[in-house]
Amino acid sequence: MRWTLKPKPEAHKVEALKEALQVNTLVASLLIQRGIESYEEAKQFFRPSLDDLHDPYLMKDMTLAVERIKSALALKENILVYGDYDVDGTTAVALMSSYLRTRTASVATYIPDRYKEGYGISFEGIDFACDNDFSLVIALDCGIKAVDKIKYAKERGIDFIICDHHRPGEHIPEAIAVLDPKQNDCKYPYKELCGCGVGFKLVQALAEKEGKTMEDLIPYLDLVAIAIGADMVPITGENRIMAYVGLQVINSLPRVGIQALIAQIKKSELTITDVVFIIAPRINAAGRMKHGDHAVALLTETKYDLAAQYAAEIERFNLDRRDTDKQITEEALTQIEVLKEQSRYTTVVYNESWHKGVIGIVASRLTETYYRPTLVFTKSGDKLAASARSVSGFDVYNALEACSDYIEQFGGHKYAAGLTLREENYEAFKQTFEDVVSRTIDKHLLMPEIKIDAKIQLKEIDAKLWRIIKQFAPFGPGNMTPIFMTDDLIDTGYGRCVGDDKTHLRLTVTGANTDNHKFVAIGFGMGDKLEMVSTGQPFSTVYSIDENEWQGHLSLQLKLRDIKAQNNG
Structure with missing residues (x-):
């Protein structure tokens, strides 16, 4: 492994913080490395407060989103809360639907089928909304690239509000409102919210208009904390505040679905690490092995006995997921050895029978083994689908963008992405991806740091x-x-x-x-x-x-x- 000693902070800054906080040199240095240079910043760091969350109306289109929801509530319209099938998406759907149900009974949820519909907003989902008289859809943790889907929905008389945190494409969908702090013209001060976090900001904005305080919203932060941990977004700024308070909720008075999960694992006090490695995989297992609806049902249930049944069911999915990902990882490692591809700058493997629900986990394991930008492909309908994972310091999203001639659809983050392509383009894509990475990656990044x-x-x-x-x-x-x-x-x-x-x-x-x-x-x-x-x-x-x-x-x-x-x- 490559050891990198961080540069020492400037001596005068260390001395000033030591004096202000009455701490030793080591503690002052650790704080400055985290961007904390004053008494006030240290106070916010050590005592995270909901008072320090930003005004939700600083986010582009927030007023439009709130006004459309208020109109839907006043007219008793049917509202469909739509979200991705992973932890971030299912927690966001549970949060939004739970809040809206305190205002109206005309709310339903929709999670796309990972295998039949794939990631994000689907034509099937829009048809479902149309057939069941939903005039407003609130999409969470997806939608920022769904230009054609939103156009189709508009033609069918359905309004969309998009709450996403992924990078936008060249064109923004023509929805009623698009909430995504990563839009170039969005002036929201904090850019690293997860999808559930963006959903929470919408709830915060709605609650504000209804005369509610932040105290009223604390019970929803258990879901936000789980999403923050699972989605690996930075635990800085607003995310740190919401994760901090959300963990307190998880450890004191979580919703019954989370109580049921905690009862299974028999742990008294959960940290964010426990959320990432114990809670999140179980919630994720529903969408991976069966359907994300199971996770939403667990997280929105109000009766403990039923929640315990859902949690037991989800635990069975999780055990299946473990066995499946272990088997596929072994097969992928064998494939790499047989093809003698260890010397490449990338790891790209494919088997048409691999379970689509676990290829992301397998990609992570292969990245840990070979420490290369990694893609794991499987067959999905008439196309190939892949999960991408990267090494620290290398932007795999940008690398995929450079291969877009061969890709049907892709989206994601710097370190994790998903894509689909036609089978006939697989070999050309694989070589182009290798060429792009070998040309652009700093070779130091191929050794764990x-x-x-x-x-x-x-x-x-x-x-x-x-x-x-x-x-x-x-x-x-x-x-x-x-x-x-x-x-x-x-x-x-x-x-x-x-x-x-x-x-x-x-x-x-x-x-x-x-x-x-x-x-x-x-x-x-x-x-x-x-x-x-x-x-x-x-x-x-x-x-x-x-x-x-x-x-x-x-x-x-x-x-x-x-x-x-x-x-x-």
Whole structure:
């Protein structure tokens, strides 16, 4: 792995913040690296407040959206809440429909079938709205590129409000209102909302007109926090505030559907990491293995007994998903080995029988294995569909745009995207994608990077530092767990491999020279490093600080990210 030590912040800024907050140099430096340079910014960071959310009416078309919904409510029109089948989409649909049902009974939800309709707004969905007398559709986490679909809806007398956060194409759909902070002419101050976040801003704007306060909207933030974690948007600005408060809701008084999920996993206090790796995969499993409607039903249910049944059903989908993605990952790895494509700058694999619902997960696993921009294709109707994943620092969306001659449809983000193409264009696309990436990628990006916040000594780690670091949470993109580096360490002789398969490493480290502080260090999947650290020679480590509870006793430990022999730098 490539170790990159972040530049030290300017000394005068560190001194000024130290003085303002009465903290040490290390804490002041960590804060400045996160863009926090004043007492006021630090106060907002450590005490996230809903009062600091932006005025929703700063978003382009917000007034138009609110006025159209108010008109629909006044005239008792039927409203269809439409959303994507992933976590961001299903939580957004649950949020919007839950809120609107406090105002009218004329609300229904629609999640497109991943296999029959594909991603986003579909002609089938518009026909459903028309056939069932829905005159207004609110689309969440999709729609920004649905120019032809919105035109079709207009011809059928259906109005659309689009709430999306994906990058717009060259043309914007002619909907009644298009809420997307990534539009070039949208002046909204925060650009990194997820789809559910954009939906929440619309609810906030509606509530404001109805004389409600932010306190009234807190119960909806459990859904927003889950979407923020699952969609991997930056946990900065508004996202951090909503994730922070949303986690409090999840851990104190979540909606019954989330209660039912938590009851299955038997965990007392959930972090954003638990949301990403435990809650989100279960919600996602519905759309991957069966239908996103199941997730919406769970998240909008008000009776616990029914929610528990839905949660059990979703857990079965999740177990199926695990088995399927494990099998496909093994097949994809074999395909790469057989084709001897490890030396390419990209990983592109295809099998017509692979389950469309898990190719995104498989793409992520292949990216972890080979650390290349990755595409996993399967057959979808008469076309091929793919999920794309990228490596840190490389914009796969831009790379796909450069291959658009061969693509039918695509959309997404810098690090994750989806696309469809005709089967006859697969080989030409594959080669063009390889050519584009090989020509444009910085070769350093093909080696996984660990970004290190600070180089410290073990004696700087104490309970006070840990208390402050815990207040940096919730962690995620834009606000990652602080990572430290320490040189001149040795194992005290207790190093061993642990775990059922002995693949993990447990050490007790101390300074080789003057620093005789000792810490237990755990390295998951790092059992192969035991021989190196057992020589008695000093080594360097990169790690985060963690808390370990054993028989009721709490102690600090190091969570290892990498180890290098001292002479290897």
